[in-house]
Amino acid sequence: MARRRQLYEGKAKIIFEGPEPGTVVQYFKDDATAFNNQKKGTITGKGVLNNRISEYLMTRLGQIGVPTHFIRRLNMREQLVRQAEIIPLEVIVRNLAAGSFAQRFKMEEGTPLPRSIIEFCYKNDDLGDPMVAEEHITAFGWASPPEIDDIVQQTIRINDFLTGLFLGIGIRLVDFKIEFGRVWDNDVMRIILADEISPDSCRLWDADTNEKMDKDRFRRDMGEVEEAYQEVARRLGVMPENPSDFKGPKLVH
Template sequence: MARRKKIYEGKAKILYEGPEPGTYVQYFKDDATAFNAEKKAVIEGKGVLNNRLSEFFMTGLNTIGVPTHFLKRLNMREQLIRQVEIIPLEVIVRNFAAGSIAKRLGLEEGAALPRPIVEFSYKEDSLGDPLVTEEYIIAFGWASQQDLDDMIALALRVNDFLAGVMYGVGIKLIDFKIEIGRVYEGDFMRLVVADEISPDSCRLWDVKTGQKLDKDVFRRDLGNLTDAYTEVAKRLGVMPSNVTHATKPTLIN
């Protein structure tokens, strides 16, 4: 097999040149990072789980008419995606107080917010991905007002979908972040959900016990991260319910 051309390597994924023009192959690594990569580890099986879970969520969004960059899963660690122009922002949707918003506003962790809150952060690790206002975004040309309106609408549709799916399996969607990219088709441009949707990019708590089933397990040293992600996959039907440990997961095709 010919060696593929690497396009980009991030903290959790690698992008390779795809088999057709306008496509990439996205490879999910086992690397885990927190606090802007100040804390690092390699957690066996994490990339496999995130690949499969992201496929599950992206497929579901495509099915309900929310456009994404996802085309198909290729194997246990790779998926074929559409090439997009990533807007340099993280779009954060919060349903309950946790993480930075709880610290900034002195809110009790887990407190329900009056309504879903959408925030934007500028994607720049060296600056700690700072929060930015819509005024900043428009002034610096990262997105237009129409783009922002469409991004908020997309993010809230993703929130409705994810929150419903998760609640159906006994998981509370605390918050999540997504990236959004531009796809050009002739003179027409549209926005699509890109990057990934996985427990790496969401806060997920068990509805009854409050047990954390997301990357906070790694951030706060609360246990085995692979076990937490495996529990999410099992509840969603991505893995057989009789699997007890997923260091080397066996997933349903």
């Protein structure tokens, strides 16, 4: 595919003009950042792995009726997605206490929460992506009350599905971050899942050992970052070691 005009470059991806109206090309980089861009580095092959992992998870979510921006994967690092007006919110789902949440409430990492907790953060690197309440979201016009309701309902469904899917391959979905955008179909606005779902945006722990299999290995200088991402991809079946023996994840209800 010929290189097209660059529209935007973020910390982990570059967005290019798409081949047809209403589409863009999402390119996955190997660049890694943490702590609001204060720590920077490279995870070799991360872009390739995240492209395949996000493709698989977005496709599975689409199959259960969750609307997403994903159209198809173009090559090892690029995928064609619907162009959406990104809502400037990070939606964070927490199933276990970990990371900044555990520090904030002085809880031991891995402590189960009474129920899954959904938090919102305002997408602004200069401000450090501050946590916000629904009052902030509606007051500043980032999303309307019905849009927030739609986002929350979709997020709960996404969490339920992904928790079972990952558990089926021996991984605990500790927490994750997702983003949503607006698209218009025949003058009707819809909220769809956008961005990516990958070890960059999820905390994934081995269900038996609690070994971290995500970007925390980069954040905390734990080493074997590439191997952790590869293991997630292998268990999902998107890069199996032996395609004839590995059948992919089994969904746990």
